[in-house]
Amino acid sequence: MTSTTQRPTKLLPLTLSHPKTETEWIAEPGLRFGDGQIEYDPKVGIPLFGPRSLGTSRHKSEIHVGFIGTSETVAKAQRFYETCCKGIDGNEDYHPFPGCTSEMGFRCNLDLDASEVIRQHEYDQILSPRLKREKFDTLLSVLKQKLYLASERDRPTDYVVIALPDELFRKCRSVEFSEKGVGKIYRNLRRSIKAVAMSFGVPTQIILEKTIDTFGTDETTVHPAQIAWNLFTGMYFKVEGLPWGPSELTPGTCYIGISFFRPLGDSSSLRTSVVQAFDENGQGLVLRGHKFKWDEKKYGKSPHLPEDQAKDLIEMVLDQYKLENEQRLPQRVVIHKTSRFEPEEQRGFQDALKQVSRFDLVSLCPTSESRLLRTGQYPPMRGTVFHVGDLSYCYTSGYMKGKGYPHGHVPSPIQIADHVGDTARTELLREVLALTKMNWNSANMFGLMPITLRFSRLVGDILREIPENETPKAKYKFYM
Structure with missing residues (x-):
């Protein structure tokens, strides 16, 4: 009987091809502004040419702004928007905000007189419940009533600013609770307000008292011109305007x-x-x-x-x-x-x-x-x-x-x-x-x-x- 021993097969090195790369x-891309003019940066195009819908049926020459909040936060918010309308200086890092008048910025005027005030008894009613969920639901109920009144005015409100006191926002900004058969539910105040306002066909902007109080001071973490740009761009779109295209x-x-x-x-x-x-x-x-x-x-x-x-x-x-x-x-x-x-x-x-x-x-x-x-x-x-x-x-x-x-x-x-x-x-x-x-x-x-x-x-x-x-x-x- 003869025994044979097989030599191990020699393994050849594996050759990998280089992936094809290309850069x-x-x-x-450019953006279109007023009269079809093209610029690349909204903060350059809007001051130079106006918003895209300028001169069309989408452009409002006057925007009727309503406010909801306490008498104090409503007054602060109205002064805040008046300040922004006059323009905000920039610096080497931030473009100045050009303001908002018939001749500057978004080329429209703001009517800031309408307001629906959260009275003291309503304020107390919101904060009186022990459970956070009840505070949350009560605030939403009060805001729903105010939004209804704002939407039913003889002169329609184009845009509603909800100026929330810091205390209300801090205690009602979100809530998490459990329901039998469902488990944990998380709700966020901003999202809930948007859903409620939608039923009245009213576009909204939530602004906090702290944002107004620190505007233009060393306490703010965002430059005032940047805040104004963001708020007014959003507002113009929410009233059916097209800032750029x-x-x-x-x-x-x-x-x-x-x-x-x-x-x-x-x-x-x-x-x-x-x-x-x-x-x-x-x-x-x-x-x-x-x-x-x-x-x-x-x-x-x-x-x-x-x-x-x-x-x-x-x-x-x-x-x-x-x-x-x-x-x-x-x-x-x-x-x-x-x-x-x-x-x-x-x-x-x-x-x-x-x-x-x-x-x-x-x-x-x-x-x-x-x-x-x-x-x-x-x-x-x-x-x-x-x-x-x-x-x-x-x-x-x-x-x-x-x-x-x-x-x-x-x-x-x-x-x-x-x-x-x-x-x-x-x-x-x-x-x-x-x-x-x-x-x-x-x-x-x-x-x-x-x-x-x-x-x-x-x-x-x-x-x-x-x-x-x-x-x-x-x-x-x-x-x-």
């Missing part, structure tokens, strides 16, 4: 942002909050999707829609689009999510989009796992795009020539985590960069995320406060 830069979005495109939220008091279901930036002018509406069951333990924390509901949701969006656009469908639809598109969800979206010529399903998420390090003293420029194999990244924040980079950390990019559709990735990111400039809740030049996703998340926080049997208002202004 490019997208120029800063995009100049470089693809015509005939409907941009959609989808997020998920849990209805108040329901721990087993989810709903979609949908924000639509309808067209290249940045017009948009809000929709609430259908409820569906979601078990995190079974399916994970990243929710996705069942196929039939994904189809229904997009069909609902397209129906609303046609109502707003003389029964015309968009030429193209872009859907933004922060989670990947699961197969059944993708099938539902694509089935609904068969009636549209072109579409793109795009998953966008911030990431700190991959970054560029630039030689020299500055971080990567905003608009820098880099591709590594099938992955694409874009710096929506970063260094800007002439603007610098005010943050102390190295900026992070956003990643296209998933894409199905007809448009090249660079063009998709060019649109994303433009949509980061569409936040009319402040006058900042840009944000990290496109407005489709930023607003869909914020909108979901307020939609959860609206009862199931009520239809939420469709306009952005009620959620800002």
Whole structure:
């Protein structure tokens, strides 16, 4: 019997191919202001040219502002707005606020006379209950009555400022409680006020007594000009004006942002909050999707829609689009999510989009796992795009020539985590960069995320406060 010994097979070294890398830069998208003039920064464009809707039916030459608060906080808030209307000086880091008159800034005058005062007995009534939940509910009830009175005035109020005393806000800013069969419920005062005001069709702005008292003093952490810019930009949009519009979005495109939220008091279901930036002018509406069951333990924390509901949701969006656009469908639809598109969800979206010529399903998420390090003293420029194999990244924040980079950390990019559709990735990111400039809740030049996703998340926080049997208002202004 012969024994043979096999020689071990020689292992060859594993050869890996280098991933293909590419870097490019997208120029800063411009914005349109009054008379179609183009600038890049709202704090330059508005003083020079006026807001985008100047000279159109959307522009109000006079805004009727109502105030709700104690007699003391109402008086303070009225003086505060009067001060801002005259203009606020800036410095080397902050643009001056140009004021708000018929000839300066947003080119309109403010009527500040209307007010609904929280009387002393109402104030005591709010704070008298022992339980925080009862304080919270009583404050909401009082504010609901005041909002009703403001909405029923002979001369309609365009915009209501709720000037809350520090004590009321501190004791009622949020509440957490448990309900049998539901578990813990968390409520936030700002979100609840927005939901209540929506029922009267009144856009609101909440301002704290502390903000007014520290305005222009060493105690404030935000420059007074910045505060004024943000408040007045939001106000102008809430009274149906358009502070600025995009100049470089693809015509005939409907941009959609989808997020998920849990209805108040329901721990087993989810709903979609949908924000639509309808067209290249940045017009948009809000929709609430259908409820569906979601078990995190079974399916994970990243929710996705069942196929039939994904189809229904997009069909609902397209129906609303046609109502707003003389029964015309968009030429193209872009859907933004922060989670990947699961197969059944993708099938539902694509089935609904068969009636549209072109579409793109795009998953966008911030990431700190991959970054560029630039030689020299500055971080990567905003608009820098880099591709590594099938992955694409874009710096929506970063260094800007002439603007610098005010943050102390190295900026992070956003990643296209998933894409199905007809448009090249660079063009998709060019649109994303433009949509980061569409936040009319402040006058900042840009944000990290496109407005489709930023607003869909914020909108979901307020939609959860609206009862199931009520239809939420469709306009952005009620959620800002």
